[in-house]
Amino acid sequence: MTDGARSDAKHPVITFIGAGSTVFTRSLVGDILSVPELASAELRLFDIDEDRLALSEATVRALAGQLQARPTIIATTDRERALDGADFAFNTIQVAGFRPGTVLDFEIPRRYGLRQTIGDTLGIGGIMRALRTIPVILDMLADMERWCPDVLHLNYVNPMSMIVMAANRASDVRTVGLCHSVQGTAHELARDVGVPPDEVSYLAAGINHLSFYLRFEHERRDLYPELMRIAAEGREPQDNRVRYEVLRRLGYFVTESSEHFAEYVPWFIKRGRPDLIDRFGIPLDEYLGRCEAAEIVWPFVRAELTAPGSRDRSEVQRGLAAMTYPLMDHARAWTVAQFDRLHRFERSNEYGATIIESVVTGRPSVIYGNVPNVGLIDALPNAACVEVPCLVDENGVQPTRVTGLPPQLTALMRSHVSVHELVVEALLHGREEHVYHAAMMDPHTAAELSLDEIVAMVDELIVAHGEWLPEFLRRGRALATA
Numbered sequence: 001m002t003d004g005a006r007s008d009a010k011h012p013v014i015t016f017i018g019a020g021s022t023v024f025t026r027s028l029v030g031d032i033l034s035v036p037e038l039a040s041a042e043l044r045l046f047d048i049d050e051d052r053l054a055l056s057e058a059t060v061r062a063l064a065g066q067l068q069a070r071p072t073i074i075a076t077t078d079r080e081r082a083l084d085g086a087d088f089a090f091n092t093i094q095v096a097g098f099r100p101g102t103v104l105d106f107e108i109p110r111r112y113g114l115r116q117t118i119g120d121t122l123g124i125g126g127i128m129r130a131l132r133t134i135p136v137i138l139d140m141l142a143d144m145e146r147w148c149p150d151v152l153h154l155n156y157v158n159p160m161s162m163i164v165m166a167a168n169r170a171s172d173v174r175t176v177g178l179c180h181s182v183q184g185t186a187h188e189l190a191r192d193v194g195v196p197p198d199e200v201s202y203l204a205a206g207i208n209h210l211s212f213y214l215r216f217e218h219e220r221r222d223l224y225p226e227l228m229r230i231a232a233e234g235r236e237p238q239d240n241r242v243r244y245e246v247l248r249r250l251g252y253f254v255t256e257s258s259e260h261f262a263e264y265v266p267w268f269i270k271r272g273r274p275d276l277i278d279r280f281g282i283p284l285d286e287y288l289g290r291c292e293a294a295e296i297v298w299p300f301v302r303a304e305l306t307a308p309g310s311r312d313r314s315e316v317q318r319g320l321a322a323m324t325y326p327l328m329d330h331a332r333a334w335t336v337a338q339f340d341r342l343h344r345f346e347r348s349n350e351y352g353a354t355i356i357e358s359v360v361t362g363r364p365s366v367i368y369g370n371v372p373n374v375g376l377i378d379a380l381p382n383a384a385c386v387e388v389p390c391l392v393d394e395n396g397v398q399p400t401r402v403t404g405l406p407p408q409l410t411a412l413m414r415s416h417v418s419v420h421e422l423v424v425e426a427l428l429h430g431r432e433e434h435v436y437h438a439a440m441m442d443p444h445t446a447a448e449l450s451l452d453e454i455v456a457m458v459d460e461l462i463v464a465h466g467e468w469l470p471e472f473l474r475r476g477r478a479l480a481t482a
Helices: 022-033 050-066 079-083 097-111 123-147 160-170 181-193 224-232 238-250 274-280 286-306 313-321 329-340 352-361 407-429 432-441 443-448 451-468 471-481
Strands: 013-017 042-046 072-076 088-091 152-155 174-177 200-207 210-218 365-372 385-393 396-399
Touching: 013 022, 013 079, 022 042, 022 050, 022 286, 022 352, 042 050, 042 079, 050 072, 050 286, 072 079, 079 123, 088 123, 088 352, 097 123, 097 286, 097 451, 123 152, 123 160, 123 407, 123 432, 123 443, 123 451, 152 160, 152 352, 160 174, 160 365, 160 385, 160 407, 174 385, 174 396, 181 200, 181 210, 181 224, 200 407, 210 407, 224 238, 238 274, 238 407, 286 313, 286 329, 313 329, 352 365, 352 385, 365 396, 407 432, 432 443, 432 451, 432 471, 451 471
Parallel strands: 013 042, 013 088, 042 072, 088 152, 152 174
Antiparallel strands: 174 365, 200 210, 200 385, 365 385, 385 396
């Protein structure tokens, strides 16, 4: 991680893999072009969906004009053209999409009595997403080794820890996983305690979606006592009751949202315990709702980007009112707000552009990255992918060592790392049995289902995913049913 891809300072080549994610691509591009030294970068947009790619290209060109930047913009469905000589590559792909991928991940486990909220990080949903996504990313990394071996691969795809673990084991391409949970939750907590978000300082560490704030301060004043008071007095936000309960029990605040965390542990989602769902406000099937919302809103977004002013938020709201799956209030508000911001730009809190700016200009920054655990957190296995603060400058992304993680936190993290390792071992070595072992070791799945139920559920999921999974899994199921 120490040898940065030193670009031409005037014209770094930045590739966007999965650029058909138009709204997120627009946000990343805006962040980049708002940096003067990057305003003439070469931006290569790559996607396998020609229609979405064309819309993203038009949107990025319009944004460049709005920001008075003069980048070179290339849109292509040719991966070699997109990657050849690239200095940086963002990865934002989704394999199998909402339908069939995410729907299968939720609906088959539900028939066995296993309920989920998000299903993209751990649990059976995270495992299946890893099985269909990691082979695709490893294929991309093989292309990067051939066409841009010095590239810095910036991964935004979940399940983050499993993908980054597999990438760094299987490829020499430098991969850093990026997420917004650390900085995003810091903003939320600042709001909860009533201090300006840009005045808080913190130290967090752990694994993706399971990092904890070891220090959280305002002007050197420890804010943990105030967070504890909020928890003790029941003043926590209604959509954040899970995390405040974890704060009460473990003594530290976790970086990922309550709806995510609820399915990472065996404590909150239980068959026959609707009281827990009500008490902690757990939004079962929430990710299905978010995906359906995106599906409903997309035609309005497309029309508005193509013909500005032709659509308005009332149409979006009417579409969302007809949803099949549940959607949290804040997710609904965020969806509408995203539509409202289609023609405006404000720099996001994503780390991607910050990294490129620091590598290209040498101006140092600190970001939180997901990287191999090379002596960074002693209490976690060396094989783990950890989330730690990283210094970024002209030398690249340099992770920092973090000591003193409390044992109750690392014990929880290790239960996740074991699942990560089993999934990655299955994929890298064609070991079908480790897929079943991973499901057996998952904390939430193991708390809800018997071994027979877990095996039957995984069998059904593998068959249902079919061609979306690697060949060794399809072959194994074929032999088992012959």
